Amino acid sequence: MTIQNKLIAFFFVLIILMSAVSFFIYQSGQQSISQYDEILQRFLLLNEIAQTNHELQTLFTRYVLVPSDEQLAQFEYHRQHLLDYQQQFEEMVATDSTRSMSKNYYHMLSYLLNRMELAFETYGQPNTREHFQYREDVYKVSSWINETTLRFINHELTDYHTFHRELLVQSQSYLTMGIVTAIILFKVSLLFTYLFCKKITDPIRLLAGQAKALSSGNFSIKDLRVTTNDEIGLLTRTFNQMKRDIHRLIKQIKQKAAVEAKLHEQTIKNIKMNQLLKEMELRTLQNQMNPHFLFNTLNMVSKLAYIEGAEKTSDLIVSISNLLRYNLRSLDKPVTLADELKHVRDYFDIQKNRFGERVSIKVDIDASCLTQPVPLLTLQPLIENAFIHGIDSLESGGEIGITVEETTTHVHVEVYDNGAGMDQDVLQLLWRQQAEFHLDDQHGHTTGIGLTNVIKRLSLFYDQEDVVDIRSKPGEGTRIILKLPKQTKGIQGGGSSCIRSYLLRMKL
Template identity: 35%
Template sequence: MIGIQKKIMALAAVVLFFMAVIWIALTYYNQKTHDQYNAILQRYLAMNEVTTASQQTVAALNNYLLSPTLHNLAQIDASKENVRKAKAEVMALRNGENSFALANYMNLIDSLIETTDRSLMFRSEKETEDSTKAFTEATRISKYISEMTLSLLDSELKTYDRFYRGIIEQSKELKKLGIWLLLLMTFLLLLFTYWFSLSITRPVLKLTKAAKELSRGRFDLQIEVESNDEISFLAKMFDRMRININNLISEIQQKAQLEHELQRNKLLLQESQLRSLQSQINPHFLFNTLDTLSKKAYLEGAEETSDLLVNVASLLRYNLKRLNRPVTLYEEANVLRQYIEIQKTRFTERLSFYADIDEACLHVQIPGLTLQPIVENAVIHAVEPMEDGGTIWFRIIAGDDRVTVEIEDDGPGMEESRIKQILEEAPVAAEGHSTGIGLGNVVRRLRLFYGRDDVIGIESGGAVRGTKVVMQIPAARRLECDDDKSSDRG
């Protein structure tokens, strides 16, 4: 992983590298031009030094001839040495163009030294006239040297004229090259800086966008950042935080759902307890009164009225005892028979009831007071409002692992919205039910009892007239008969 600090250091190193390359290139070309100027200047200075040294030699010789002292003689020797050094430097300047001229120039220098020595020799021999003539000759040679120097300098100027102009043009081109190099380097640095900044800002922008999405509650979007620095590590930690928050929210939602289910179950239990309490208002007085009326009707010869009162008493006793307890299909079918006897007394021939029961299934366990509310719902909506009454079919069919219980009527049927409302356990009214328990209550209790949602279904509408309630009861769950019998005896 390359850190942001390393990236910044790399950017600084690249900038310094380019600056160093430009500086070295410009310095090299400037030094090269400067060396060329120095070489030409040294040629001019070397030639001018010959003229100066020759003039100093003639002046020193004149001083000695006027005043022959050791000091003046030493001055002559020093001047001659300077002439020899200047001659050596000029000889190094020889080339193909000035070879002949420099040869004559060297001869003049040698003649000057020789004439000076001859003048000194004549002076030492007291030959004043010859010494003077030699001095005059040395003066004339010195003038020739000066003129020859000017001639050579003029020739050098002509020779290096194109060179001078080339250097000037080269300087101009070098300036242009420097400007273009500077612009190119600036462009490349800007391009590199832009790419470098994008490598930092793009992941930051992605993190910012992800943070905005998280602030809006979208915890399902994965955070992906393509980077190899600290921002990548930050993005991974950010994504891990998103996953943890999402898991936490899911857990909270699940807990809230469980709490909602628990609250709904508590309300259902409270409702059942309330219904039970409402049904238990002075039950002994009610049962005693019904028994008294039944015996009185029997003594008076009204046997049908007596049977009706017995069925009503049994039905009420069952409703009070069995609402919150599991029973068998046998007990539910028996109380359903009593309920139908009561309704036939009311509707006479308007109510037709047909039962098809597989007695091998009657031991299967079922919540108490399940069948009567469904049949009662069929009586209220399929028989009571019809002028000709209606028919109700009751079937218990054995299966491999389930027992099918069907309650069907030939009434006007049930709307799809009503079926959906009941199966989704939405609050529905239970008006007209003697038990105060509607279909919605039955659906909830069956699902809670068996722990599954597909235990009951409702078919109605379409080409089929009427309504059919189908219950798929697991056959594996059995009632512990001993407990029920002992509780019944109690």
């Protein structure tokens, strides 16, 4: 039995006992009130009979002296009331000591009304002796009724005094019983609370002592004895099991520690060997060609070509140098859209020399969008896709375009071509690779970065999934739309200079 069920059972029994005592006192009180109401009702009824009898006698006397219709109507009114009171008196059960008198009293009320009616009927007839006899009977019966009513009232008052004394004694006994019951229940509750709390706190105190011993590393203590099936018993059994499990685990850890100590020595030796290998790799990398040397060499060749009059060759070398320098920038640092477009211009310059008149470039850019931050190498892989997979197979009439426009919440960058396009199977494969982060090496790309790589980096950069929309059909070209969420702050540093440089030099 759980602790909760024990408490519920105790309080249920306590409430039942208190309710039983309260119900008994309430029922006794209701019974006393009923007796009091009966005495009061009889008392009031007798008082009403006495007053009505007096009114009838007065009206009877006035009528026989000076008859009038008004007095007769009032007489009939009080007569009807007396009949109603007589009926109520009959319904009241008198005590054994007054039963005979009550029966006579009931019949005398009827006799009184009968004598009054006979007196009214013989009023004014020649035989006046009979009339006066009826009148004398009326006065005698009325007097007897008044005296008997007083006797009944006196008897009711006597009963009331007796009832009142008994009621006081009963109230005092109920009060005593209520106080005694409350004291007993209070003591029982205190005793139950003490025993109940002791039964809970003693096992918890023992558990706390064992927990303290365990915290000091003593696992040799004996298991606590389980004496109940409630939550405390469950807690004790669980604690004993946990202590045994911890002891067993510590033994296993000590055994593993000995093995790991040996492995640690071997690991240190391996680390030292790896350090030596890293140092060798570093020296090998240091012996490779410095990228700055390559850029400086390309710049020197460009100036030499310019001096020798080969301006087109000089511009191409500068574009290659810029392209290589931009590709070596850190991928984890964002750039502005202007930087990306400047990089695309250099890439266009190189491809223009390759494709010649086979391809035309179209650009429509909103200058207010050029400070939008984007990941490095976002646009150039898309343009390169358009060249490699789109218009490379066209003999003439190839077209590649870039459109940048601003909406309320986004900057839309669209890269399109009129090349071969893709069917639905290729598009689904592309989206599947992007969802699985399947980044295959792009061997045909200058950067090794493909479309799926760009899409994933944009999703991570803006923390949104729906940032790219691809529309393509076989033979109708491909449109890649980048939906870039607006940023409140642009990239600090060379953003403004890149924008000015782009606006002055972007000639596609």
